[in-house]
Amino acid sequence: MVKVAVSGINAVDNPGPGLGIIKGLREGETPVSVVGLAYDAMEPGIYLTDLIERAYLLPYPSEGEAPFLNRLLYIKEKEGLEVIIPALDAELPLFIDLEERLSSYGLKTFLPTQKQFKLRAKDHLPEVAEAIGIKTPRTLVLTSYEELMKALSQLKFPIMVKGLFYKAFRAYTQAEAQQYFHAIVAEWGYPVIVQEVVKGEEMNVVGVGDGEGGHFGLVAIKKLWITSLGKIWTGVTVTHPELLTAAESFVKHFRWRGAFELETIVSGDDIYLIEINPRFPAWIYFAVGVGINLPARLLKAALGGEPERDWDYPAGKLYIRFTDDLVTDLEVFQHMVTRGER
Amino acid sequence: MKLKRLAISEEGFVFDPETGNSYTVNETGLLILKKLREGLSPEEIAGIMSEEYGISREEALRDIQDFLEAMARFGLWEEKYG
Amino acid sequence: MKKPYQKPTILKLQVGFLREKKSSLSRMVRQEIDGVPVAELVEKFGSPLFVFSEKRLREQFRYLKRLFEGHYPRVEFSWSYKTNYLDAICRIFHQEGATAEVVSNFEYEKARRLGVPGDQIVFNGPYKPKEILRQAVLEGARINVDSLDEILDLEEIARETGEKLRIGLRVNMDTGIYPRWDRFGFNLESGEVLNVARRIAAGGKLEVVGLHCHQGTFILEPEAYGRAAEKLVDLSQKLENDFGWTIEYLDLGGGFPSRNRLKGLYLPPEVAVPPLSEYAEKIARALLTRLPAGDYPLLILETGRALVDEAGFLITTVRALKRLPDGRRAYILDAGVNLLFTAFWYHFRVEVEREIPGPPEPCVLYGPLCMNIDVVEESALLPPLARGTRLVLSPVGAYNVTQWMQFITYRPRVVLVTEKGNVEVIREAETLEDIVRREKIPEHLK
Numbered sequence: 001m002v003k004v005a006v007s008g009i010n011a012v013d014n015p016g017p018g019l020g021i022i023k024g025l026r027e028g029e030t031p032v033s034v035v036g037l038a039y040d041a042m043e044p045g046i047y048l049t050d051l052i053e054r055a056y057l058l059p060y061p062s063e064g065e066a067p068f069l070n071r072l073l074y075i076k077e078k079e080g081l082e083v084i085i086p087a088l089d090a091e092l093p094l095f096i097d098l099e100e101r102l103s104s105y106g107l108k109t110f111l112p113t114q115k116q117f118k119l120r121a122k123d124h125l126p127e128v129a130e131a132i133g134i135k136t137p138r139t140l141v142l143t144s145y146e147e148l149m150k151a152l153s154q155l156k157f158p159i160m161v162k163g164l165f166y167k168a169f170r171a172y173t174q175a176e177a178q179q180y181f182h183a184i185v186a187e188w189g190y191p192v193i194v195q196e197v198v199k200g201e202e203m204n205v206v207g208v209g210d211g212e213g214g215h216f217g218l219v220a221i222k223k224l225w226i227t228s229l230g231k232i233w234t235g236v237t238v239t240h241p242e243l244l245t246a247a248e249s250f251v252k253h254f255r256w257r258g259a260f261e262l263e264t265i266v267s268g269d270d271i272y273l274i275e276i277n278p279r280f281p282a283w284i285y286f287a288v289g290v291g292i293n294l295p296a297r298l299l300k301a302a303l304g305g306e307p308e309r310d311w312d313y314p315a316g317k318l319y320i321r322f323t324d325d326l327v328t329d330l331e332v333f334q335h336m337v338t339r340g341e342r
Numbered sequence: 343m344k345l346k347r348l349a350i351s352e353e354g355f356v357f358d359p360e361t362g363n364s365y366t367v368n369e370t371g372l373l374i375l376k377k378l379r380e381g382l383s384p385e386e387i388a389g390i391m392s393e394e395y396g397i398s399r400e401e402a403l404r405d406i407q408d409f410l411e412a413m414a415r416f417g418l419w420e421e422k423y424g
Numbered sequence: 425m426k427k428p429y430q431k432p433t434i435l436k437l438q439v440g441f442l443r444e445k446k447s448s449l450s451r452m453v454r455q456e457i458d459g460v461p462v463a464e465l466v467e468k469f470g471s472p473l474f475v476f477s478e479k480r481l482r483e484q485f486r487y488l489k490r491l492f493e494g495h496y497p498r499v500e501f502s503w504s505y506k507t508n509y510l511d512a513i514c515r516i517f518h519q520e521g522a523t524a525e526v527v528s529n530f531e532y533e534k535a536r537r538l539g540v541p542g543d544q545i546v547f548n549g550p551y552k553p554k555e556i557l558r559q560a561v562l563e564g565a566r567i568n569v570d571s572l573d574e575i576l577d578l579e580e581i582a583r584e585t586g587e588k589l590r591i592g593l594r595v596n597m598d599t600g601i602y603p604r605w606d607r608f609g610f611n612l613e614s615g616e617v618l619n620v621a622r623r624i625a626a627g628g629k630l631e632v633v634g635l636h637c638h639q640g641t642f643i644l645e646p647e648a649y650g651r652a653a654e655k656l657v658d659l660s661q662k663l664e665n666d667f668g669w670t671i672e673y674l675d676l677g678g679g680f681p682s683r684n685r686l687k688g689l690y691l692p693p694e695v696a697v698p699p700l701s702e703y704a705e706k707i708a709r710a711l712l713t714r715l716p717a718g719d720y721p722l723l724i725l726e727t728g729r730a731l732v733d734e735a736g737f738l739i740t741t742v743r744a745l746k747r748l749p750d751g752r753r754a755y756i757l758d759a760g761v762n763l764l765f766t767a768f769w770y771h772f773r774v775e776v777e778r779e780i781p782g783p784p785e786p787c788v789l790y791g792p793l794c795m796n797i798d799v800v801e802e803s804a805l806l807p808p809l810a811r812g813t814r815l816v817l818s819p820v821g822a823y824n825v826t827q828w829m830q831f832i833t834y835r836p837r838v839v840l841v842t843e844k845g846n847v848e849v850i851r852e853a854e855t856l857e858d859i860v861r862r863e864k865i866p867e868h869l870k
Contacts, residue, residue, distance in 0.1 A: 041442035057444035063805075065694040071444065090690060097695045143602045189688055190602045330357060330364070337366055337437055338353040340444050356434070364437040368782050371432040396426035401810075408747065409432040415751045416436055 008087030009045025020285035028296025041336035200267030209256030217311035430781035431808035454775035472759035480735035495708030507728030512850035582629035592634030638677030650706035675724035682733030736821020760791015765827035
């Protein structure tokens with residue numbers, strides 16, 4: 001029995017990947033006992049006792065490395081924790097930085113390097129796309145309002161207005177673009193990225209790189225229905241050869257280590273890179289469901305084993321997300337707020 | 343009296359069945375809540391706290407007033423009725 | 425034995441605020457600074473009180489010097505006066521071997537008064553009054569020219585002295601970072617630098633011997649320094665080939681970060697701020713791969729913040745407690761933005777002088793000024809504090825004891841904890857006399 005901690009158990013309208021990862025781990029061949037890591041006592045995963053044996057609150061990554069590390073070591077001490085699979089963008093830099101120290105305490109991870117993590121910044125996308133032989137939508141990096149006005153006269157509407165790491169808005173008019181520009185500057189500062197919208201099929205690839213240029217499987221999907229927050233609600237597996245080749249080049253060229261997701265738009269023969277996520281996506285269970293159990297393979301890699309590398313999955317499998325209800329006592333909530341764990 | 347309706351756990355978890363709100367109190371907060379429910383006045387509670395923790399009555403009373411002020415803002419305390 | 429007392433608290437539980445609270449407690453206590461108890465410092469020297477650690481200043485300087493010299497053979501650190509020009513602080517860095525980097529007549533005069541010879545001074549800044557510029561020329565200072573008008577001034581001084589003057593050029597460029605500072609010196613990409621160089625060569629009065637580039641402040645991208653170094657080397661080779669000058673120094677300016685928490689950055693500084701070794705590596709790699717072996721110009725670095733910020737603390741005392749209409753606690757401190765200019769850009773580490781029991785609560789730290797902007801920290805997470813509790817704010821060593829204001833109240837003492845553990849006053853507290861001394865009342869108002 002391997003004790004694994006998984007974060008991102010906030011299965012809400014903008015869900016974290018945690019529950020999908022956990023379902024995968026539970027279906028894998030290595031028996032696991034799961035510790036859920038949460039940042040708020042209301043994260044739904046805490047209350048799903050069938051999926052998650054124990055749950056702990058973590059301090060916010062912004063509070064500093066020392067409290068974060070102390071908390072993880074406390075959990076390790078109490079639970080005999082062996083592996084951590086972090087799944088949220090905001091905490092990843094901390095885990096990456098702490099990787100060696102965690103490992104010296106016997107806590108294993110399987111993460112990208114800091115350099116790889118940095119590739120996700122949107123101003124790096126053109127460089128990544130070029131390296132793996134695909135395109136990016138026409139993109140301008142802006143650092144002033146004057147540059148925005150100049151950019152707006154050059155780009156075709158609609159355009160995407162994006163922050164370097166977070167936030168993306170679709171603007172149909174000049175006024176909208178200006179409004180989103182100001183909103184992003186106010187919250188995240190410069191630079192702001194504006195990008196022409198490419199029409200095409202929204203396709204994503206998930207995978208786990210082995211850190212040496214190979215991988216433990218890839219799965220490509222197309223989003224069929226997305227929510228108003230842009231989150232996938234239904235999807236279908238695809239086996240787009242050029243897209244999968246691009247994903248393999250990505251892994252090979254950057255010697256990617258750990259989980260990743262590439263978000264792309266496929267338009268005829270052209271593939272446009274939209275985003276790189278250095279972690280599993282929230283729909284990761286889709287890959288598990290079609291026979292490529294990436295979470296279990298990542299766990300195996302973290303434990304120092306040699307995971308399977310086959311990834312022959314069928315196209316045309318359907319993914320359906322649905323909502324669910326749970327009724328429970330206040331007790332778990334009470335423990336989480338008074339003790340920070342259950 | 344609003345305090346009577348509260349469900350208070352020994353861990354300092356407080357649930358208000360009427361509003362559905364939950365609160366946490368620390369050890370001294372818990373002591374004050376319990377004593378108020380027993381009908382003691384803030385002055386009397388200050389005496390107990392000063393005895394138990396070795397602080398001055400003035401400091402205890404000021405902190406109790408501040409605590410009651412916070413309670414009042416949450417709608418859990420009214421100066422006149424308790 | 426009495427039980428330890430904690431102030432009574434009640435917190436309403438709200439989704440989004442149901443966070444982990446225990447792990448953050450231990451880091452918030454600071455009982456001493458370099459072995460001197462906070463309580464003792466306040467009893468002897470009052471509150472608020474700026475405290476600098478000589479040990480940290482020297483250790484950080486030696487660390488950086490070793491680091492850069494380990495990567496590149498010829499390095500000079502030039503102490504950025506504007507970051508902190510208290511005499512004692514400057515003395516420490518000069519003793520360690522730093523030259524002086526100044527940007528005004530005041531700073532130039534202060535460095536000279538401290539005994540720094542002119543040829544140990546780097547003179548930057550967009551406005552160098554003619555008189556001081558002439559003095560700097562005569563005393564052999566390294567002058568980095570910021571504008572064409574300054575070139576005209578220098579040519580005039582050259583005519584007076586009858587000698588060819590050796591100058592440095594300030595260059596601004598795109599190194600891939602935001603915001604791009606393009607107001608200092610001459611732009612590289614537009615070709616302005618080369619035009620100016622031609623103009624200088626044609627004048628025959630000046631000779632360019634150095635290049636300078638200051639990219640900005642608190643730069644979190646080590647690669648930007650690598651790019652700046654590459655571009656300066658390329659430019660120096662071009663200038664040497666085209667005009668026959670010898671570029672003796674490349675000055676990469678300052679902008680190196682300390683481990684302070686810049687507002688708007690989510691991650692803690694331990695993670696968000698790259699280690700200084702990365703900067704050293706990027707700079708050295710760029711220089712060594714482009715320069716011919718053995719022909720190494722002097723590398724000048726004007727690190728300010730990275731040297732001094734983390735050696736400075738401010739001790740302040742809670743003077744009053746408040747409860748805001750939204751239920752949050754607020755504390756009035758005896759130090760505000762009058763002393764902590766950098767509070768506008770950074771979230772300081774807030775430490776309490778002793779362990780205070782009780783759950784941390786969101787609270788606001790206000791300064792003592794009767795001004796709405798006087799907020800030291802808009803959302804701290806602290807256990808309930810009693811009046812009189814002392815807090816230690818850090819890092820505050822950079823830019824505060826230069827940019828602080830005499831406004832509404834007096835400025836307090838600054839002390840130095842020496843390497844031996846003694847405490848020395850390095851700047852006395854202001855008195856009414858200090859402030860009114862320069863005022864005059866016209867006869868008819870007497």
